[in-house]
Amino acid sequence: xxxxxxxxxxxxxxxxxxxxxxxxxxxxxxxxxxxxxxxxxxxxxxxxxxxxxxxxxxxxxxxxxxxxxxxxxxxxxxxxxxxxxxxxxxxxxxxxxxxxxxxxxxxxxxxxxxxxxxxxxxxxxxxxxxxxxxxxxxxxxxxxxxxxxxxxxxxxxxxxxxxxxxxxxxxxxxxxxxxxxxxxxxxxxxxxxxxxxxxxxxxxxxxxxxxxxxxxxxxxxxxxxxxxxxxxxxxxxxxxxxxxxxxxxxxxxxxxxxxxxxxxxxxxxxxxxxxxxxxxxxxxxxxxxxxxxxxxxxxxxxxxxxxxxxxxxxxxxxxxxxxxxxxxxxxxxxxxxxxxxxx
Amino acid sequence: xxxxxxxxxxxxxxxxxxxxxxxxxxxxxxxxxxxxxxxxxxxxxxxxxxxxxxxxxxxxxxxxxxxxxxxxxxxxxxxxxxxxxxxxxxxxxxxxxxxxxxxxxxxxxxxxxxxxxxxxxxxxxxxxxxxxxx
Numbered sequence: 001x002x003x004x005x006x007x008x009x010x011x012x013x014x015x016x017x018x019x020x021x022x023x024x025x026x027x028x029x030x031x032x033x034x035x036x037x038x039x040x041x042x043x044x045x046x047x048x049x050x051x052x053x054x055x056x057x058x059x060x061x062x063x064x065x066x067x068x069x070x071x072x073x074x075x076x077x078x079x080x081x082x083x084x085x086x087x088x089x090x091x092x093x094x095x096x097x098x099x100x101x102x103x104x105x106x107x108x109x110x111x112x113x114x115x116x117x118x119x120x121x122x123x124x125x126x127x128x129x130x131x132x133x134x135x136x137x138x139x140x141x142x143x144x145x146x147x148x149x150x151x152x153x154x155x156x157x158x159x160x161x162x163x164x165x166x167x168x169x170x171x172x173x174x175x176x177x178x179x180x181x182x183x184x185x186x187x188x189x190x191x192x193x194x195x196x197x198x199x200x201x202x203x204x205x206x207x208x209x210x211x212x213x214x215x216x217x218x219x220x221x222x223x224x225x226x227x228x229x230x231x232x233x234x235x236x237x238x239x240x241x242x243x244x245x246x247x248x249x250x251x252x253x254x255x256x257x258x259x260x261x262x263x264x265x266x267x268x269x270x271x272x273x274x275x276x277x278x279x280x281x282x283x284x285x286x287x288x289x290x291x292x293x294x295x296x297x298x299x300x301x302x303x304x305x306x307x308x309x310x311x312x313x314x315x316x317x318x319x320x321x322x323x324x325x326x327x328x329x330x331x332x333x334x335x336x337x338x339x340x341x342x343x
Numbered sequence: 344x345x346x347x348x349x350x351x352x353x354x355x356x357x358x359x360x361x362x363x364x365x366x367x368x369x370x371x372x373x374x375x376x377x378x379x380x381x382x383x384x385x386x387x388x389x390x391x392x393x394x395x396x397x398x399x400x401x402x403x404x405x406x407x408x409x410x411x412x413x414x415x416x417x418x419x420x421x422x423x424x425x426x427x428x429x430x431x432x433x434x435x436x437x438x439x440x441x442x443x444x445x446x447x448x449x450x451x452x453x454x455x456x457x458x459x460x461x462x463x464x465x466x467x468x469x470x471x472x473x474x475x476x477x
Contacts, residue, residue, distance in 0.1 A: 184433075189422070189425065190425050190426045190428075190429035190430070191425075191429060192425060192428040192429045192432055192444070192448060192451075193448050193451075193452065194429075195428075195429040195430070195432040195433040196432040196441070196444065196445075196448065198433060199432060199433055199434075199435040199441075202435075203435065253471075255466070255468055262466040263466075265471060272471075288473040289473050292471075292472055292473050295471070320376075321376050321379050321380055321383065322376065322379055324383065325379050325382065325383055328383070328386055328459050329459070329460075331452065331455040331456055331459045331460070332456070332459065332460060332463055334452050334455070335449075335452040335453070335455075335456055335463065335464055336468050338445065338448055338449050338452055339467050339468035339469045340468050340469070340471070340472060341445070342445070342469040342472070343441070343442050343445050
């Protein structure tokens with residue numbers, strides 16, 4: 001037996017505690033007395049929880065919500081109340097995000113900070129998303145909707161960004177190159193292809209951009225909710241930062257997020273032309289050379305990320321079979337990089 | 344020399360065991376992880392089946408670097424050549440060398456994919472570059 005508070009909590013105990021905490025926080029934040037039921041855990045990450053639930057008023061009227069919370073007061077990438085503030089900023093600008101009802105840092109409800117938002121109906125699991133999109137014929141529409149969503153997000157004055165959002169130290173391009181150079185040095189074995197890419201990126205670095213924007217940083221299949229009409233919501237704003245807007249567009253168009261739909265450059269959904277046209281119609285400005293540079297950077301960065309997962313598996317920081325497999329996926333990114341860099 | 348089953352035959356046995364005996368009993372996240380496990384087994388199987396791969400790659404890199412294949416096991420020789428090539432490409436400044444290196448790197452990348460994920464190189468992103476066609 002471990003000491004008090006150390007024994008792992010059973011799933012039932014955790015659910016009961018979460019239910020009681022949510023009922024109490026609805027009373028405190030919204031002055032509403034509700035019964036919480038039908039909890040569904042949508043992401044079982046070790047650090048962060050996303051749980052869907054129904055809150056029913058005494059009158060018997062129930063509504064689905066989503067709570068995003070940290071089970072402890074551990075360090076957050078982006079403090080949850082600021083993430084909630086970012087949702088509101090994005091929503092006000094017309095980016096499809098779940099509507100946030102309240103956010104609190106008070107750990108008494110569920111052990112750490114939390115925010116409660118609408119539960120948006122739709123699909124999020126990548127391969128199921130692509131099957132649904134194929135069946136409903138919404139792929140090209142989604143490519144355009146993603147372009148519009150980026151235009152709306154990037155039109156926000158970046159000085160309005162929540163204070164904890166990362167800002168570039170130098171330029172986004174210089175920061176990215178310094179980070180990848182560091183990761184390149186930390187590889188477990190030298191990679192000629194990654195070395196070639198680092199050098200190419202340095203010698204082809206685009207000039208300082210037109211301007212900075214709030215960028216989401218990880219818009220791709222898996223971080224969006226897709227319904228019959230197409231894009232219903234953009235999720236997971238944890239790595240948002242102030243950066244180069246083209247970085248955001250390029251990340252969405254990496255081959256590794258197409259899940260086999262390789263000829264549909266925009267996330268496996270549709271062609272680039274629809275995406276860019278919608279982005280420009282929404283006031284965004286597109287530069288194909290800069291976009292290409294950020295695609296090379298993104299492909300390289302994800303390859304380094306996979307290599308880092310394998311290193312974490314091997315040195316015991318985070319060991320499991322999926323992380324081990326990551327090391328043997330690096331070759332896919334090396335091939336994609338070389339294809340993008342064909343002389 | 345070990346007795347049969349050979350290493351490759353043992354991997355096949357493990358794969359069949361996971362697929363036919365363990366798989367049907369599983370649910371939840373274990374289904375996904377077991378699929379990953381099967382995938383890893385097939386990667387190792389393909390890697391073991393091509394015993395000449397390291398020597399071929401060492402010969403290609405040595406030719407590119409205009410040097411002899413170092414003494415020792417093919418693995419050690421290849422590690423040394425890889426380190427030398429990575430350092431030279433990282434340093435850059437020699438456009439002719441970069442141009443000569445690209446097809447050698449691509450051949451190596453394709454050989455890795457033949458082990459890791461056969462067919463992945465059926466798509467070529469070169470067409471997505473500014474100005475287009477590959």
